[in-house]
Amino acid sequence: xxxxxxxxTQPLIRARDLVLNFGQTQALRGISLDVYPGEVLAVMGPxxxxxxxxxxxxxxxxxxxxGTVRIGTRVLGELDQATRDDLRLRECGFVFxxxxxxxxxxxxxxxxxxxxxxxxxxxxxxxxxxxxLDRLGVxxxxxxxxxxxxxxxxxxxxxARALVTRPRVLFADEPTGALDSLSAETTMVALTDxxxxxxxxxxxxxxxxRTAAYADREIIVRDGRISAGIGVPLVxxxxxxxxxxxxxxxxxxxxR
Amino acid sequence: MDNAQTLLxxxxxxxxHGYDLKGEYDRYFGGQKPLAFGQVYATLxxxxxxxxxxxxxxxxxxxxxxxxxxxxxxxxxxxxREWMFTPDxxxxxxxxxxxxxxxxxxLLDEDAASLLDAQRACHQARMRELTRAKRDADLATxxxxxxxxxxxxxxxxWIELTGARxxxxxxxxxxx
Numbered sequence: 001x002x003x004x005x006x007x008x009t010q011p012l013i014r015a016r017d018l019v020l021n022f023g024q025t026q027a028l029r030g031i032s033l034d035v036y037p038g039e040v041l042a043v044m045g046p047x048x049x050x051x052x053x054x055x056x057x058x059x060x061x062x063x064x065x066x067g068t069v070r071i072g073t074r075v076l077g078e079l080d081q082a083t084r085d086d087l088r089l090r091e092c093g094f095v096f097x098x099x100x101x102x103x104x105x106x107x108x109x110x111x112x113x114x115x116x117x118x119x120x121x122x123x124x125x126x127x128x129x130x131x132x133l134d135r136l137g138v139x140x141x142x143x144x145x146x147x148x149x150x151x152x153x154x155x156x157x158x159x160a161r162a163l164v165t166r167p168r169v170l171f172a173d174e175p176t177g178a179l180d181s182l183s184a185e186t187t188m189v190a191l192t193d194x195x196x197x198x199x200x201x202x203x204x205x206x207x208x209x210r211t212a213a214y215a216d217r218e219i220i221v222r223d224g225r226i227s228a229g230i231g232v233p234l235v236x237x238x239x240x241x242x243x244x245x246x247x248x249x250x251x252x253x254x255x256r
Numbered sequence: 257m258d259n260a261q262t263l264l265x266x267x268x269x270x271x272x273h274g275y276d277l278k279g280e281y282d283r284y285f286g287g288q289k290p291l292a293f294g295q296v297y298a299t300l301x302x303x304x305x306x307x308x309x310x311x312x313x314x315x316x317x318x319x320x321x322x323x324x325x326x327x328x329x330x331x332x333x334x335x336x337r338e339w340m341f342t343p344d345x346x347x348x349x350x351x352x353x354x355x356x357x358x359x360x361x362x363l364l365d366e367d368a369a370s371l372l373d374a375q376r377a378c379h380q381a382r383m384r385e386l387t388r389a390k391r392d393a394d395l396a397t398x399x400x401x402x403x404x405x406x407x408x409x410x411x412x413x414w415i416e417l418t419g420a421r422x423x424x425x426x427x428x429x430x431x432x
Contacts, residue, residue, distance in 0.1 A: 046416070046420070209379075209380065209383060209408075209409045209412045209413075210383065210387075210405055210406075210409055212380065212383075213380065213383035213384045213386070213387040213405070214384075214387055215384065216384075218380055220373070220376070227373060
């Protein structure tokens, strides 16, 4: 795995002690983590473990009862709603399992939406949208409606839409959940290649081990807590040491 | 995999010298473990004895000392098809060592969940490594790695399910 901290890079996302309850249900029970620029972090765990809740909290869609999320230099909890929404529009991209493209718009129009919302002029938005579709290898489908695309093509259009604003963070929630194995592979290669090239941090929620294998690192969420392999550092308390994955294999109680 | 039948199949695809045959085998199936020359020639001798291939003098080998080339007989072609179209017995490769560790951990009141987690982390790390190795690999290598990935994934599912059943398993082990 890359060790961006070795070059003195600061984490792009820094979450500390996140707690979130839905009524009696404790969805997050004290989660802390760091994600670095260009790093792909897989978040795994059984259904109902809190992994999607964690993603929404990191993205500022859900507000934790306690704990903090910092994206870049800004602490989400210290921002008003409008500023937080603006930050999400400009600095975060989202990819979901399926059904996220607007059905009444063509692929290119879907991709230009976030640019237009961010105030980019129409002509420029179209140029950038086209270039982004090309980058994902789906440039020839710009005029097609979502219903006319295969699952894999639609997912690549969705990734183009998520990345076209050059977000600092990409949140992907089961991005391969509706795809066959080969489309899933093409999708993950495109997503991780481009995110790494752009220096975008990726938070990838998945229950699929083969999809998670495209990440640099993984955490497992169980009952609202991070449960990791023994000795795997979760949080960069000492920047010089963060990013190593050597821990678990050196555990004395464990050998192949 | 069955090396003898595989070599026989390669010879049916193209008659070959031993040296070239080894190269062909390694290209498709060698991976980290190329076939030893000794094994190639021992197998060829056995295939001749069984009447599945014939040896002939001469022909051009791309290298190596051997002057003999080998081709498949009619019986050899039948054997290749028998092998090819006979399904393999599904191997229930039980997680025997890991299962043993889990049961012993429960008997000793050790932390079985954490040994499963450690194994899981190790499996995932291996999957990431293999997935990286697929980049820029040729198709034969990609297919081999895919096969390994699906097998490791199957282990992972077992680990996950066993983790979810630990309480039940502990009760069973203790009650036995």
